[in-house]
Amino acid sequence: MHSLLKNTLPDMKLFLFFILLISTATAAPAQTNFVARVKDAKTNEPLPGVIVNITNTATGTASDAAGIAVLTGLADGRHLIHFHAIGYKDREDTIILPMPANDTMVITLETEDEDLEEVTVSTTRSSRTIQDVPTRIELISRDELEEKANMKPGDIKMILSESTGIQTLQTSAISGNTGIRIQGMDGRYTQILKDGFPLYAGFSGGLGLMQTPPLDLKRVEIIKGASSTLYGGGSIAGLINLISKTPSKERELNFILNGTTAGGLDANGFYSKLFGKTGITVYAAFNGNKAYAPDNTPFTAIPMFNRVTLHPQLFIYPNDNTDIIVGINGMYENRVGGDINYVQGNRDTAHTYHEDNKTERISSVFEIKRRMTGGGALTFKNSFDHFNRIITTPDNAFDGTQSASFSEINYARHNSKMEWIAGANVFTDRFNEKALTIIGLRNYKLSTYGLFIQNTWDISKSFVLETGLRGDYVNNYGFAPLPKVSVLFKHGSGFSSRLGGGLGYKAPTIFTEESERISYRNVLAVKPDSNKLEHSYGANWDMNYKTSFANGKITMNVNQLFFYTTITTPLLLTLQTNDFYRFENSPAHIDAKGAETNIKIGYKHLKLFLGYTYTHSHKHNQNVFVETPLTPRHHTNSVLMYEVDGKIKIGVEAYYYSPQHLSDGYTGKEYWLCGFMAEKIWKKCSIYINFENMLDSRQTRFDSIYTGTVNRPAFRDIYAPLDGFIANGGIKIKL
16 A cells, blocks of 8 residues: 555646646636737828837837837736827727737827927918928917917017027017017018918018917918018018917807006907807907006106907808808007106106007908819908008107008819919009108009919928929019929938928018118108119028937927028118118128027926027128128027926026127127916916016116117117016916
């Protein structure tokens, strides 16, 4: 018996071991792998760095350079898989394992917002998204507009001045009139559009930025460099297109009430709603400010002004193929700057200097678009603009009315590989002046007739070519041909590059930054027999690279732009021996060249924006170089934002401006601007506070702004802020 047990025991141990092994295998579920290929829903390109994990567990991985993500050792059965990438909408999918052998699940992610270039742009009249257009376009998205509205809800000056390569330039020391420069070029070379309509040109351009609110804007599209094919003259340096909001089925009712430590008050409201086949948007606002001057400064840094704006638009969609838009815009403003004592009512013989601006605008827009069979669309649009402005100083008065109209008909045809757009437009610009001085009337009438055609061609998956040709005839000044070419190169989802160039022109008028600075005092009329068109040629080249680090947790976008523009026969204001000013076409030419660098870095709720602009702009005459006044050679901008969607926003910013050459031969000082903004958000409302120019950088602290006496000042160039440190705060309501 003992011998039997001795011989049987090893066999029993082996048997029990196999029973235990089988039991363990039965208790443990089967394990398998899950393989996914993650792509961009629009471009179909692979997405690296996408976080893929089992929902509510620590099991996860990140997709590789080919967009492949592998989860290993998963139990058979049902799993909820979560996909996350910065800038894309999160996605969850239920899978059942095991999947068929060698099966890879294809996952597509959609972009989250406009910053990732998935918005279809309006400025190029294309059906393409911004990432597929050869023309380089910068966007200021709706989120950015809302953030900047916290700082300046009454106008768009702040929105544009904090963009790389754009400079807002105060043309009047006391009334706040502001122009805009792109890439170091004078403000008259930048065209400002509203929904594609040229409503801010000529006489109305001096105050256009200060009288345009951001609340009814959906986004801002910016093209830098020559872009005259579709819009004609005036866009030598570039163009800015302000895109209005349109109604949707979901009602939008927004209010902003804002106050500043400088005596400013803004009360803005916006309403939109789509009712079946009819929609409406209405913007109404009151914006005002008391006369404000920092300590020990005799002149207003912010003038006293009151402005009322009303802008309703009607949208009609009679059928699926027809869109009709009808809108009207009305604005009235009274603006008084000058000696702070005079403006505040303490008027005596020691305090007499002032500058009064009374402006009123009424404009209308009409657009009808009819989509045709086969992918084509026929569009007709028309606008009228009536702008009156009266400028009064103790020794000068200027009263004039600008009446402008714009009409266009175009046909666009789109398919998967090629787009065509062709059309004709007519732009009229008439200025009539009241005879208030002995200098003579400076009336003019310009009529511009244009024909254009543009083609966009997908040569391959990597190359897109855009070519355009326009011909304009300007009465009394002749014909101007405007060719343009741009090419887009794409490599994967991370790299793209654009190269483009073209010709431009500008018809002469008396309305420039130089004449605005002296309130048109003693400025002689522009005449066709002694003046001619300004012509230009220029080119841009940029490179854009997107990548991610730390398994997609950190994203980075780098854009590098190089630009060059030359203006031949530029129109310059020259002082005559009799103290009158005359515009003359100089034999010299103006060159503007430089580079812009933009870096965006994202990590969870943090976003860092870094920008640098190098601008070298000068007048070149027979090997003599003269620096263009009021153009900083170096400019940096940096913004750090912390944002939890729908809860809170906190931002800090810093901007540097290098010394600038001034028109009197001196050089302005360098300076920094720093700010802080915070906003707490609830479902129906939010409150915010903003500290602007916290270092109190202002020209009156480190330089003078005038020569002569307080009663008879001669103002110098304004290259730095005058108002200094100002805080503002308010409440936003969304119903």
